[in-house]
Every structure is written in structure tokens, then in C-alpha cells.
Amino acid sequence: MVIIVLGIEREQEINRELAMYRPTLLVVEDNVINREILCNILEGHFNVITASNGLEGLNFLREQYRDISVVILDINMPVMNGYEFIEIVKEDTNLSKVPIVVTTVHSSINEEIRCLDMGVFDFIAKPYIPKLILTRLNNIIRLLENEKMVVDSTTDALTGVKNRKGYYEDIGKYSQLPDGNDRTLGIVYLDINGLKTVNEEVDHTAGDLLIKSVAATTKQIFYDGEIYRLGGDEFVVLSFDENESSLDKKVMKLKNCWTETISASVGMALAMGFRNIETEVAKAEKNMHEDKSRFYEEQADHTKVYRRILNTDMLRLANALTEYLPGGFLAFRTDTGELIHYNRDIVELLGYRSQNEMRQLTQNNIKNVVHADDYNLLRAGVNVVNNRSHSYNTVELRLTMKNGNLKLVKMGIRAVNTVTFGEMAYVFLTLMDWRC
Numbered sequence: 001m002v003i004i005v006l007g008i009e010r011e012q013e014i015n016r017e018l019a020m021y022r023p024t025l026l027v028v029e030d031n032v033i034n035r036e037i038l039c040n041i042l043e044g045h046f047n048v049i050t051a052s053n054g055l056e057g058l059n060f061l062r063e064q065y066r067d068i069s070v071v072i073l074d075i076n077m078p079v080m081n082g083y084e085f086i087e088i089v090k091e092d093t094n095l096s097k098v099p100i101v102v103t104t105v106h107s108s109i110n111e112e113i114r115c116l117d118m119g120v121f122d123f124i125a126k127p128y129i130p131k132l133i134l135t136r137l138n139n140i141i142r143l144l145e146n147e148k149m150v151v152d153s154t155t156d157a158l159t160g161v162k163n164r165k166g167y168y169e170d171i172g173k174y175s176q177l178p179d180g181n182d183r184t185l186g187i188v189y190l191d192i193n194g195l196k197t198v199n200e201e202v203d204h205t206a207g208d209l210l211i212k213s214v215a216a217t218t219k220q221i222f223y224d225g226e227i228y229r230l231g232g233d234e235f236v237v238l239s240f241d242e243n244e245s246s247l248d249k250k251v252m253k254l255k256n257c258w259t260e261t262i263s264a265s266v267g268m269a270l271a272m273g274f275r276n277i278e279t280e281v282a283k284a285e286k287n288m289h290e291d292k293s294r295f296y297e298e299q300a301d302h303t304k305v306y307r308r309i310l311n312t313d314m315l316r317l318a319n320a321l322t323e324y325l326p327g328g329f330l331a332f333r334t335d336t337g338e339l340i341h342y343n344r345d346i347v348e349l350l351g352y353r354s355q356n357e358m359r360q361l362t363q364n365n366i367k368n369v370v371h372a373d374d375y376n377l378l379r380a381g382v383n384v385v386n387n388r389s390h391s392y393n394t395v396e397l398r399l400t401m402k403n404g405n406l407k408l409v410k411m412g413i414r415a416v417n418t419v420t421f422g423e424m425a426y427v428f429l430t431l432m433d434w435r436c
Contacts, residue, residue: 022047023069023141028057028085029103030077034126038072038103041130046137054080058088061095069141071100072124075111086118099140156229158208159215167228167236174274181273186225186242188251189284190218190264192233193295213262221254235264236281244270265292328429332366334382334415335422339364346429351402361402371398371406378411382425385415399429 024047029035035050042048049064051057054077061068071089075082082102089095099121104112112123122140124133154166162170174180192214199207211233218227218235225239239247251268258264267287271280328349330342339362342355350369352358362368370378374397381395393413398406412428 024049024064024067025137026051026057026060026064026068026071028054028071028077028082029074031074034074034103034128037128038133041128041133042137045134053077054082054085058085061089061098065095065098068098069144070121070137071098072103073100074103075115083114083118086115086120090119099144101137101140159212159229161215161219161227161229161235163228164230167230170226170228170238171274171277175277179273181275183240183273184242185271185273185277185280186237186239186247186250187269187271187277187280187284188222188237188239188247188254189267189269189281189288190214190235190237191288191292193263193265193292194261195233210262214264217257217262218254218264221250221257233264236284242270263295265289265295267291328409329427330366330369330429331424331426333422334386334425337366339366339369340424349401349407349429350399351405358402369399371400374398378413381411381413382415385413385425386423 022045025042026049027035027038027042028051029038030052035052039048039050046069049060049068051060054073056079057071057073058080061071073082073085086100089098089100096119100119101122101124102112102115102120103124103126104115105126115123122136124136154162154169156163192210195207195210198210211229215227215229215235218237222237222239225237228236228238230236239250242250247268247270251266255266265288267284267290269280269284269287271277328343328346330346331340332338333340339359342358344355347353347355347358350358352361366378367375377395377397381393384393394410395413396408396410398408401407409429414426416424416426418424
């Protein structure tokens with residue numbers, strides 16, 4: 001008795017394992033009897049999902065299109081009929097990859113013609129003949145699997161263009177054609193800009209989107225050429241029957257499609273046939289690297305301009321804000337002593353008529369503002385903050401006025417590390433003794 005139970009459990013386990021490897025079919029049929037007949041025919045060979053109308057079937061397909069091998073579809077249904085279902089599916093890139101088989105009656109020739117025009121893969125006639133149905137479905141699935149194996153071996157899964165293997169296969173195939181060495185061939189080499197930065201600073205999903213966008217844009221311009229993804233961010237385009245002028249126009253059109261976030265460096269070359277194809281591809285790659293150098297130079301220039309504008313705006317903002325701070329305020333670089341900013345109260349405190357006058361007479365340096373004997377006190381106060389003993393420190397020292405007199409002040413010091421100015425110290429002043 002125990003052996004029998006174990007045998008049943010093992011059989012159930014085997015059935016479950018087998019079910020994992022069975023193709024999944026979606027049956028969309030509103031007629032209960034027809035649906036049950038189909039299920040009885042199919043369930044011993046496939047995993048079957050059923051839907052009672054087009055809308056329900058569409059929802060199932062959207063959720064599980066990766067797992068569904070074939071859709072078996074009735075045309076005349078409530079809520080959403082078969083034609084409406086097909087129209088929606090064929091507009092969706094993912095859903096349209098799943099073949100649709102329509103159930104028909106023998107007299108519905110017009111219906112079949114309309115379905116074929118809409119992209120339906122095959123038909124199952126009513127009344128159902130089990131062996132014919134199973135044979136047709138298995139043939140469809142086997143055919144699509146074989147096509148997928150061929151496509152997957154030479155196609156880049158992310159972008160849909162051919163991969164390096166497809167590139168070498170095509171080179172061999174084209175070179176064997178009778179006119180293979182007589183046709184001019186435009187070669188374009190692309191390397192995506194900024195992919196490493198996007199991967200590191202955003203994520204690889206954003207990087208994949210950048211790769212797909214560059215590939216899609218390239219396909220729009222070279223729609224009649226062959227595009228290959230040779231590596232992570234490198235593509236080659238082979239465009240037949242080009243001359244230098246036409247190839248240059250296409251490359252310029254491609255470059256005009258780039259944006260600040262989606263672009264690639266581009267190099268091109270013109271070859272006569274496939275005899276010296278690798279030499280010309282290397283030439284296009286060299287030209288691409290020159291374009292890449294120009295890209296980085298422009299990026300550097302843009303960064304400098306951006307930082308200069310940003311720094312100017314920030315200093316202008318700081319100037320506006322610090323004018324309303326009570327007491328004196330100044331900021332200086334801790335390595336050179338260069339004054340970055342100070343407000344009107346500092347100027348008046350030291351007896352200068354204007355910021356320009358103070359800037360000229362002090363040579364815009366904190367060393368000429370703090371009395372020479374007290375400068376080391378200031379440095380010590382900054383060091384205390386830098387060593388993180390305190391986030392804020394205070395020192396008392398003397399400032400030199402325009403007329404040579406001294407002012408005793410208390411300085412509150414805060415140190416920060418900036419990209420633009422390096423180590424900086426912010427200083428807030430409180431007057432201690434007007435009689436110094």
C-alpha cells in the first residue's frame with residue numbers, strides 16, 4: 001500500500017515537471033462547449049489558459065506574453081471580438097510576436113482572407129479534428145522555435161540589430177556574390193558617448209536604454225543598410241551603393257539627430273567591395289576616435305563655461321545674501337589666502353570706501369587683512385575645524401585697517417571643501433574693541 005502511494009506521488013511529481021516544459025496556449029473562446037472541446041484536445045499536450053472574450057484574453061496576453069506560445073482565437077465574441085483583439089495586438093511590439101491561430105467554419109472564406117490580411121498565422125476549422133489541431137500547433141511552435149534559434153544566434157537581443165557573429169557571416173556571404181567586389185560600400189563606425197557614466201551614475205537599465213536609443217536612431221537613418229552591434233557601445237553600419245557625397249549626407253543627418261543625452265561619436269569610410277573591408281572598417285574606426293576626441297574637448301569646454309557661469313551666479317547670490325548678515329562676513333581659500341567674497345560691513349569696518357578699493361589695497365588676500373603677528377592664530381583656528389575637533393571654531397585676533405590702525409575682532413570659522421575653490425573658510429566677525 002505504501003509503495004502505491006509513493007508511486008502516485010512520483011507520477012504526480014513527474015507530471016508537474018513535464019508541465020513546466022510544455023508550451024502554453026491561450027484559448028480565447030466565448031462558447032463554453034467549444035472551449036471545453038478545445039481544452040480536452042489540448043490539455044494532454046500543452047498548458048492551457050482560457051478566456052471567455054477578447055478583452056479578457058488581451059489582459060492575459062499582456063501579463064504572460066513571454067510564456068504564451070500561441071493564441072487560439074474565436075472571431076465572434078462579446079465585449080471585444082476577434083478583429084478588435086488582432087488590431088490591438090499587432091500594434092504592440094511585444095504582443096505581436098505571439099502567433100494567432102483563428103478558429104473558423106469551412107464556409108468563412110471572406111473571414112479567413114480578412115484575418116490573413118491582418119497578420120493571422122493559421123486557422124483551425126470547426127468541427128475540430130484533434131490530430132489535425134495538434135499537428136498544426138506543434139508545427140507552428142517548432143517552426144517559430146527554429147527561427148528563434150537562428151535569429152538569436154546572429155541578433156543582438158537588446159537592440160534587435162545583428163551581432164558580431166552576424167557581421168562576420170554577412171561579410172563572408174556578401175564577398176561571395178558575383179558583384180561583391182564591384183559595389184561601393186559605405187562604412188560607418190559608431191561609439192556611444194557617455195555610456196560608462198550613465199551606467200555608473202544612474203544604473204545599467206538607463207545604460208541599456210541609451211544603447212537602444214542610439215541603435216533605433218541609426219536604423220532610422222540607415223534604414224536600407226545593415227547595422228551590427230560589435231560590442232557594448234560600438235556599432236558598424238554597412239550601407240551599399242554609396243558615394244562619398246551620399247554617405248556624408250547620411251552621417252550629417254545622423255549627427256543632427258543626437259541630443260545632449262543620446263549621441264555617439266561617428267567615423268566613416270568608403271570601400272570598393274569586400275576585398276579590403278577590414279582595412280576600411282579600421283579607417284572608419286580611426287575617424288570615429290578623432291570624432292570622440294573632439295567630443296571630449298567640447299565637453300570640457302562646456303564644463304568650464306558651465307562652472308564659470310555657475311560660480312559667477314553663486315557668488316552674485318552669496319553677495320546678495322551676505323549683505324543682510326549682521327556684522328562682517330568673508331570667505332577665503334585656506335591654501336592661498338585668496339579672498340573669495342566679503343560683505344559691505346567688512347569694507348566699512350576696515351575703513352575702505354568700496355569693495356574695489358579694498359580688493360586693490362589688500363591684493364584680495366586675507367594675509368593683508370589679518371595682522372601679520374595674528375595670522376598664525378587664524379591658521380590654527382582653521383586647522384582645528386579641519387581636524388574635525390569642532391565643526392565650528394572661534395578665535396580672537398586683530399585686523400589691519402586702511403589707515404594702519406588695528407581692530408580686535410572675534411572670528412567664527414567654518415571650513416568646507418568645494419570642487420571649485422578647494423578648501424575654504426567662512427568667517428563671521430564680531431567687533432571686540434574699537435579702541436585698538
